Amino acid sequence: MSKVKMYTRFERFWHWCQSAIILALLVTGLQIHFTGLTLLDFATAVQLHRVFAWAFLGLAAFAIFWHITSGEWKQYLPTNQSLGAMVKFYLVGMFKTHEHPVRKTRTQKLNPLQRLVYLGFKILIFPVLATSGLAYMYWDSIQRSFGLETVPLSLIAVVHLAAAYIMVVFLIGHLYMITTGRTVAANLKAMITGWDEEHGATSA
Amino acid sequence: MRTKWTVLVGVVGALGAGALGLTSAPGQPAGQAGVLPAAAPAPAQPVVGGRGESTADHSTFEVLQQDFKTGPEVTAACLTCHTDAAQQLMKTSHWTWLSTDQTTTTAAGEAVPFGKGARVINNFCIAVPGNEPRCTSCHIGYGWKDSSFDFSNQNLVDCLVCHDSTGKYKKFPTAAGHPVYADTPDEQREWPKGSGKFWEPAPLREIAQSVSMPSRQNCGECHFFGGGGEGVKHGDMDESLATPALHVDVHMSPDGADMHCIACHTTHSHKVSGRYYEQAAYDERSFVLRGSPHESNLLACESCHTQWPHQTAAREGKDVKNAARLDAHQDRVSCQACHIPTMARERPTKMWWDWSKAGEKNEDGTPKKVMVDTKGTKTPQYDMQKGEFIWVLDENPEYRWFNGNTKQVFIDTKIDDTTPGKDRGKVTGLWSKIDLDKPIADINTLLGDANDPKARIWPVKVHRGIQPYDAGNKTLVAPKLFPGAGDKAAAYWKAFDWQKATEAGMKENNAPYSGQLGWIQTEMNWPLAHMVAPAEDAVGCVECHSTNGRLAGLEGLYIPGRDRNMLVEYAGMGLIGLTLLGAVSHGALRVLTSGSRK
Numbered sequence: 001m002s003k004v005k006m007y008t009r010f011e012r013f014w015h016w017c018q019s020a021i022i023l024a025l026l027v028t029g030l031q032i033h034f035t036g037l038t039l040l041d042f043a044t045a046v047q048l049h050r051v052f053a054w055a056f057l058g059l060a061a062f063a064i065f066w067h068i069t070s071g072e073w074k075q076y077l078p079t080n081q082s083l084g085a086m087v088k089f090y091l092v093g094m095f096k097t098h099e100h101p102v103r104k105t106r107t108q109k110l111n112p113l114q115r116l117v118y119l120g121f122k123i124l125i126f127p128v129l130a131t132s133g134l135a136y137m138y139w140d141s142i143q144r145s146f147g148l149e150t151v152p153l154s155l156i157a158v159v160h161l162a163a164a165y166i167m168v169v170f171l172i173g174h175l176y177m178i179t180t181g182r183t184v185a186a187n188l189k190a191m192i193t194g195w196d197e198e199h200g201a202t203s204a
Numbered sequence: 205m206r207t208k209w210t211v212l213v214g215v216v217g218a219l220g221a222g223a224l225g226l227t228s229a230p231g232q233p234a235g236q237a238g239v240l241p242a243a244a245p246a247p248a249q250p251v252v253g254g255r256g257e258s259t260a261d262h263s264t265f266e267v268l269q270q271d272f273k274t275g276p277e278v279t280a281a282c283l284t285c286h287t288d289a290a291q292q293l294m295k296t297s298h299w300t301w302l303s304t305d306q307t308t309t310t311a312a313g314e315a316v317p318f319g320k321g322a323r324v325i326n327n328f329c330i331a332v333p334g335n336e337p338r339c340t341s342c343h344i345g346y347g348w349k350d351s352s353f354d355f356s357n358q359n360l361v362d363c364l365v366c367h368d369s370t371g372k373y374k375k376f377p378t379a380a381g382h383p384v385y386a387d388t389p390d391e392q393r394e395w396p397k398g399s400g401k402f403w404e405p406a407p408l409r410e411i412a413q414s415v416s417m418p419s420r421q422n423c424g425e426c427h428f429f430g431g432g433g434e435g436v437k438h439g440d441m442d443e444s445l446a447t448p449a450l451h452v453d454v455h456m457s458p459d460g461a462d463m464h465c466i467a468c469h470t471t472h473s474h475k476v477s478g479r480y481y482e483q484a485a486y487d488e489r490s491f492v493l494r495g496s497p498h499e500s501n502l503l504a505c506e507s508c509h510t511q512w513p514h515q516t517a518a519r520e521g522k523d524v525k526n527a528a529r530l531d532a533h534q535d536r537v538s539c540q541a542c543h544i545p546t547m548a549r550e551r552p553t554k555m556w557w558d559w560s561k562a563g564e565k566n567e568d569g570t571p572k573k574v575m576v577d578t579k580g581t582k583t584p585q586y587d588m589q590k591g592e593f594i595w596v597l598d599e600n601p602e603y604r605w606f607n608g609n610t611k612q613v614f615i616d617t618k619i620d621d622t623t624p625g626k627d628r629g630k631v632t633g634l635w636s637k638i639d640l641d642k643p644i645a646d647i648n649t650l651l652g653d654a655n656d657p658k659a660r661i662w663p664v665k666v667h668r669g670i671q672p673y674d675a676g677n678k679t680l681v682a683p684k685l686f687p688g689a690g691d692k693a694a695a696y697w698k699a700f701d702w703q704k705a706t707e708a709g710m711k712e713n714n715a716p717y718s719g720q721l722g723w724i725q726t727e728m729n730w731p732l733a734h735m736v737a738p739a740e741d742a743v744g745c746v747e748c749h750s751t752n753g754r755l756a757g758l759e760g761l762y763i764p765g766r767d768r769n770m771l772v773e774y775a776g777m778g779l780i781g782l783t784l785l786g787a788v789s790h791g792a793l794r795v796l797t798s799g800s801r802k
């Protein structure tokens with residue numbers, strides 16, 4: 001087992017910024033949606049939700065550029081190799097002494113399950129959240145420009161909200177999965193320092 | 205973008221110019237101090253919002269050095285110079301009390317004009333014809349006692365009620381538009397009747413010599429008292445607007461812009477702009493270039509404030525959160541909805557009028573009268589002549605979709621007297637005794653709904669009540685209330701007999717009456733547009749963006765914070781629950797089996 005620089009400086013910067021932004025969007029979004037909450041006043045929540053939405057989009061632009069130029073996007077290509085093994089590992093193996101069935105290396109950071117989930121996020125949930133969010137923001141102008149006066153805002157809101165709920169589901173799952181590394185804190189440490197041990201079965 | 209900036213520069217320029225005018229206008233005498241005769245009245249203060257200060261000192265005019273005996277004598281003098289003024293005025297609804305641009309079709313298929321002078325019915329004192337000398341005390345003429353009034357006599361136009369600057373000119377409430385004159389007998393000067401208070405004659409000479417552009421007080425002389433008393437009709441107009449405090453009206457307050465009514469109700473050839481029954485106040489909501497041939501009126505807020513008022517304010521350095529978001533509300537929300545936070549902010553307004561309860565006497569036979577306390581102000585709750593009332597002070601209005609147009613019920617309009625109100629989506633409002641299981645007739649309908657791109661959410665005073673109707677013909681009726689002219693003995697306030705009063709009233713309205721008198725609940729909408737509060741008093745976000753807020757019952761649009769799609773909510777919450785459960789049980793299993801891991 002060898003220590004490698006698993007996450008580059010940019011990758012960690014991007015990850016933690018994104019976490020903070022999504023958390024902020026979640027809190028402000030919740031305050032907008034459930035006005036009974038008193039985390040923030042409504043106007044401030046709206047204002048911050050917009051500020052963080054733009055921050056989110058700005059960061060995404062950098063992240064997309066980074067993914068393309070570094071070739072890291074390939075890490076997210078889905079594979080069904082060992083997919084069954086992964087499911088079995090989480091359902092059974094993890095409670096025994098079984099070793100992780102897929103080896104995590106610098107060039108193959110993501111196991112087949114992670115690939116699927118993260119890819120789904122990048123091409124589905126994030127774009128849907130951002131697009132519906134932008135549509136939400138500019139709905140009156142969009143309606144006027146494209147003659148969509150009869151399309152109700154509720155449609156945009158429902159999409160945005162459904163995606164936001166899935167986001168929360170992801171967050172819970174994600175937070176829990178952090179603890180399933182070699183040790184409870186190993187994954188967290190790796191994303192902070194960048195250093196991780198390549199581990200897991202050498203072949204699937 | 206470019207045009208946007210051009211407009212903004214224009215606004216700033218216009219505002220700047222306005223501000224300069226404001227600072228220089230008050231206190232500056234209209235006449236030349238040097239040539240004023242010794243006994244001249246105080247010079248009129250120029251009215252801001254008028255078309256500039258006067259270049260003529262009326263106190264120097266020979267024709268006005270008279271001891272006028274009557275109003276028409278004054279008018280005759282005015283007309284010697286202002287040759288076209290009366291003719292201009294006679295074309296306006298201030299004179300005709302009829303719509304000038306629109307007509308309605310009678311049952312016989314005839315297109316006729318309508319207005320407070322004919323065919324229109326309300327749920328206050330119900331109708332003008334038959335009640336003239338009282339109602340017509342607010343007519344811009346002299347002597348409209350009954351239907352024989354000569355609408356072509358120029359000397360009968362009352363110049364002074366609009367142009368008096370002394371505050372001493374008042375039309376006597378029952379004198380068909382005349383003030384009190386030196387030779388008016390005592391019994392015709394006492395008001396209220398039996399109070400022992402007698403009006404002084406109007407000093408016509410002084411008044412004529414100091415005329416000026418109409419001020420808030422002039423317009424208010426009639427418009428603050430619609431319905432025959434202060435604040436009866438409008439929920440946004442009463443005497444407090446003569447010199448309003450800043451929190452009452454940011455535009456008209458001397459501590460604010462000190463604007464007068466005609467600043468927005470722009471006037472051309474004596475035609476004052478404004479909404480009149482079914483006629484909308486304005487068609488377009490956009491910045492108006494002053495002085496251009498296309499200038500119509502400045503009634504829309506956007507005429508001065510543009511369609512980006514919040515962003516403009518933010519650029520000027522004002523502390524406006526979410527300026528762009530607030531501006532974006534304007535497609536669905538009227539400016540008035542947020543900026544007129546409450547109605548009747550200073551003086552009470554009437555919300556409920558049940559005519560069916562009228563006629564009760566005290567045990568000793570005297571007319572029954574009950575006053576109640578409304579937030580510290582005494583308001584009538586019962587009056588033998590009129591029935592039962594509810595008044596309110598400083599309360600939230602109701603909110604309705606409104607595209608600027610209304611549909612009016614006329615004296616011959618068939619009403620629905622069977623469908624219960626609740627089946628027509630009616631609500632009781634907070635201050636009425638409406639029974640939703642019984643029918644409710646609409647005196648007027650605000651047109652537009654959520655699907656109408658021109659409709660926006662408006663604050664509305666909804667005046668509800670119970671009034672007589674013709675159960676045979678299914679029309680509202682216009683009873684004769686005031687015993688001023690015509691069949692005086694039949695008037696309700698003389699005989700206290702609804703049947704007689706209705707027969708007489710309908711006759712004087714030239715309308716059929718089946719003889720079957722019934723009572724019906726009615727509601728009348730009064731969209732609010734005055735009493736715009738300072739920006740910091742605007743309605744806050746969560747007053748509407750919340751489940752139980754001001755817009756709780758408003759249908760047809762999605763309001764973030766108010767509305768939710770329950771399918772998404774339950775599915776989302778369910779998924780979150782399952783995920784949490786999964787994580788917790790997985791974690792627990794890991795802990796439990798951790799012995800076997802090491």
Ligand code: HEM
Pocket residue numbers: 022025026028029030032033034046047049050053054056057129130131132133134136137157160161164167168529764765
């Ligand atoms: C680029 C990303 C996003 C954009 C552009 C965006 C934009 C918006 C906008 C415009 C609104 C309506 C309120 C307003 O006008 O300010 C809104 C509401 C909301 N947002 Fe976002 N948002 C984004 C991301 C997120 C994320 C990541 C979450 C949650 C994890 C979220 C949760 C919510 C919620 C719950 C609401 C309330 C919806 C309602 O009650 O109708 N948003 N968002």
